[in-house]
Amino acid sequence: MKDFRVSVVTTLVILVCIAVGLLLRLHFISSLSISLDEAQSIWQAQHTLWGSDSIFVVMAKDIHPPLFVLMLHFWIQQFGQGAFIDRILPLIFGMLSIPPFYFLVKEVYTRKEGIFAVAIAGCGPLWIWYSIDIKNYSLLIFGTILSLLSFFKIVHNNHPRTWMIFFFLSQILGMYSHYFFFLIILLEFIGAFIYKKKSIIILSLLSAIFFIPWGYEFLLFHSSSTQPSLGQVNLFNILLTIFELVLGYHSTDFYKASIALWPLVILFFFVYIKAFRKVNKDSMLLLIAIILPIAGTFIVSQISVTIFLTRYLLFVSIFLYMVISRSIFSAKYVPYRLVGTVGFLILLLFMTYTQFSDPLNISVEDYKDSVAYVEQYATPHSLIIVSAPFTIYPFEYYYSGNAPYVTLPLWDRKHPINFAPTPGQMAALVSSSEKTYSKIFLIESYDQGHNNETVSWFNNKFKIIRQENFGYNVSVHEYQISYDTHALANR
């Protein structure tokens, strides 16, 4: 009877957490403009299924596997296109992640930690962010949780057949959702050694067979030069990423102020010191799961290409949330637990609110308003220059004006490109435009390291009429380039 009552209460609490999580996601789903990444996903999903210009060819050139875009393709076919409706697809995976997350945490710890973890997942800022982001990240979280759940079921329960099948399938799902899922597989390999379970390795290798066709396609078409540069990372990025994984995206000042609170994190560790009492196999694996991806990607980013990005490491938040849940529930005294759980949930809700409402949030990309602004002021005698090239995706998504537009440098998005516009390219573009157009609207976003130079070049060359910033990432510069109305009349 008691067990039944516990089950009912647990189910009710989980349902409430899920409901709150859903309401929060629906509340914020329309609050942000479509981002560059989202617009790119939609553009990719609009390709055909077969042929030389298919989704598979486009995705092979991209930095993500094709599963999400493929699903988005069918989703758009079925439900149409639009920011709200397209965001429902990642939202589904975001919501589907929550119940298995409970079972995962319960499997590793206990029911209490599981319930708290579900509450965290419901209102975690970054989980909400990527639940309504038309990209593959909520799918990555979903696949990772399923994979980890089945992994722990297998290692704790001596090879249950159902979970082995589940593990096999979740590996395939994960591999096709994000390339960083291979870090999860690596972690599970390490786990297989820790738990001495060969079956994990065998199942992962078997599932990898199903990835070979895509691997071949990738090798055939992938070109790294079509990818944007992500900039250098330094030690601060490690702190920033850990902060973001737990508390979401915020403005630079907010980050600095929050990270400055680090002595209180140590205080938290001292208050919840009992969480450190034992390093068993599970907690050792969780510790590795936090350290290895962060340290590994940071080192690779230092010596080779930058791959250290918070969103790529989103799955680490699963482990961080698990450890935080465990820490709080390890406290000996009930008041400590109460303060810890309530305090942390309030903190997450506050962070979620500021994440979506702070206009200086460095991750918010306000293309909607910037394009609306350009549409308002640009006439057919204006030229819109979109720089850097990737900005074209969200621009095209929103733009329905009469003024022509180009990318700088000119970009055939299916072929390699040098992202930095040279003064020669800019001069050529301008000289060909001066006779035709009276104004240039330069849209800058997604800095590839040369936005300042580009803006300086235009500032030196032409009179700037107006400049507007749209959030932290997007700016529009309006230049007067010609007063020759005769030329315009002959046009």
Next chain:
Amino acid sequence: MKNKFKFKQSHIKKPLIILAWIASIVYIYWWLQFSNVGNIYLYIILLISEIYFLLMTWGYWFTVWDTSFTKKRSIHTFPSIDIYIPVCGEPLAIITNTLTAILRMKYKEGFVADYPELVHIFILNDGFVAKKENWKDVDDLALRYPVTVITREIGGGAKAGNINNAMKQTWGEYIVIFDADMNPLPDFLTETIGFFRKNSVAFVQTPQYYSNKKRNFVTDGAWAQQELFFGPICRGKNRVNAAFCCGTNVIIRRKALEAINGFDTDNIAEDFSTSVRIHAQGWKTIYYPHVLAHGLAPMNIEEYYSQQLRWAKGSIDVFFKNNPIFKRHLTLAQRIQYLLSLGYYFMGFFMILDAFIPVIFLVTGIVPVKGTSTTYILLFMPYILFIIYILSASTGGSLNYKALQFSIGSFYIQIIAIFSSIFHRKIGFKVTSKEVGKEKNFYFKLVWPHILYIIIGFISIGIGVFREGFSPAIITNMSWIIFNMTMISAHVYAAMPGLQAWLKKIFPTESFGYDETPEVYINIIH
């Protein structure tokens, strides 16, 4: 019969300790580079403090490197034993409890009372020389039990003098000492005497368990500290033959004690300094980590301070006057262990130095360290996490935040003890009364430095924010002050029994307010 309580402990994996060492070396290397020096004086103060804490940390890791212990030895012979109960004004009820428990201790095939030719029980009554009102009652009490009372008429040497006086009048091969508030379990002798089969063993020390640990906030905090000491620390000391006598719940070979002319009467921590002398003579000592006696923790903050002050003063006296580092014939490991035990009592001094660095910054804007804090955080975090992990894991998770709060909040006691030792100023202390008498509502005099720091902390935060706003530097230093305030707040709360009682009325689910009675005890009583 099984003891109800067992010290939790776990053996920490050695690779993790090695990793911790590496993390600590990397961390201290950052300090020793001197590339981030702000104000040189503050930097040096912080550096010295960091080195102190690092050495103490290394010492702890060395201690818990291996905490396996010597197993119980079987008994072949039953030597003669004298049981001493030093008394100095304790209430009769408490002494009676102790006597009752002692009389039910097992020996040979029966109880100690069954073998008067082998086991002699002595009450060492110092009530007369200490001018305690109940000294005569104690003498009378002895008439009702098969025990002998030795009442000193000429004082001197406090507890050590009392024991030494008794040694001259008794003859047992082994001496067992129980403080008046310690109730031994029946197995005390049968569990410990076997260790003396080795002629080199001088004494066997057992833990002090507080059966009243759940009585209130103070008893709980005092126990939390004991748990760390009698858990991994004593076990680690035992590994390197550095277990020292704690003055009660101990069985000592008379020959070893006589070889050093009895207990050291020059030090109020006579047990500690006596142990140094025993080790210097090449004796082996044993710490047996099973609870074989139950006692009472200090009941209020005043008693707690009195106890801690005695320990601190005694240890610091040893540090300045009889430092084991210069004692001949001690092994290196023993010297390290003694230094670690003594070094603990300097923690308060360094703690207060550290605590005022953020205050200085907030008030003046002077920084000890300049430059970005990112590297520092990334180096400090693994180091502190290893410290926390090893602390927690070495106690099997029994260590709690309160133990740390009680240790760090003791800075006032330790600073008083240091100055008292340096300037040869005598400080008084009460014998822990263990009696629930009339309690004050607020022991302000004991925690005024804590309250002062909290006030100064708030003022300095105000000044800092007024000067710079909420800049990252202000926020970090503000956080450190909050950290320190939280750490010392337990002492302030402990000094407010009135507030505790009020809160207990509001939250009646509070888990305090009772004493544990071990099953074994219930059996004895009935």
